[in-house]
Structures are given as structure tokens and as C-alpha cells.
Amino acid sequence: MIKTRVHANATPSRLSWGDFVAQERRLLSSTFRTVVAEEGYRSLFKGLVPRCLIVSPLFAITMACYEKFQQRFG
Numbered sequence: 001m002i003k004t005r006v007h008a009n010a011t012p013s014r015l016s017w018g019d020f021v022a023q024e025r026r027l028l029s030s031t032f033r034t035v036v037a038e039e040g041y042r043s044l045f046k047g048l049v050p051r052c053l054i055v056s057p058l059f060a061i062t063m064a065c066y067e068k069f070q071q072r073f074g
Contacts, residue, residue: 006031
């Protein structure tokens with residue numbers, strides 16, 4: 001949830017890798033503190049169930065495709 005909020009509010013800019021990492025770390029920590037202070041710790045898990053309902057079948061499809069490719073080309 002924190003990563004989603006940071007990326008939703010991001011503005012594109014060209015940074016060196018070190019500056020990018022420093023900016024991401026700063027944004028993640030400040031967003032975490034703000035969310036916890038304003039909404040509480042429970043808000044960190046918003047959207048967990050819908051995300052699991054989406055990711056689980058996608059992972060199953062990925063694994064099934066991997067197994068088929070292993071059988072065919074492995």
C-alpha cells in the first residue's frame with residue numbers, strides 16, 4: 001500500500017541511481033509515517049484481499065506455463 005501511494009504521487013525526473021534510491025527511501029519512510037499517523041497501522045493492509053485474489057491465479061498460470069515449457073523444451 002505504501003509503494004502504491006508513493007508511485008501514485010510520483011513526478012517523473014531523471015536521477016542518478018544513488019539519488020533515485022535516496023529519494024525512494026525518503027518517500028517511503030515519510031509516506032509510512034504519515035499513513036500510520038493519520039490512518040493507523042490497520043490501513044497498511046488495505047487492499048490485501050483483492051490483491052491476493054488477483055495475484056494467486058496469476059501465479060498459478062505462470063507456474064503452469066513454466067511446467068509446460070519445461071516439458072516441451074527441457
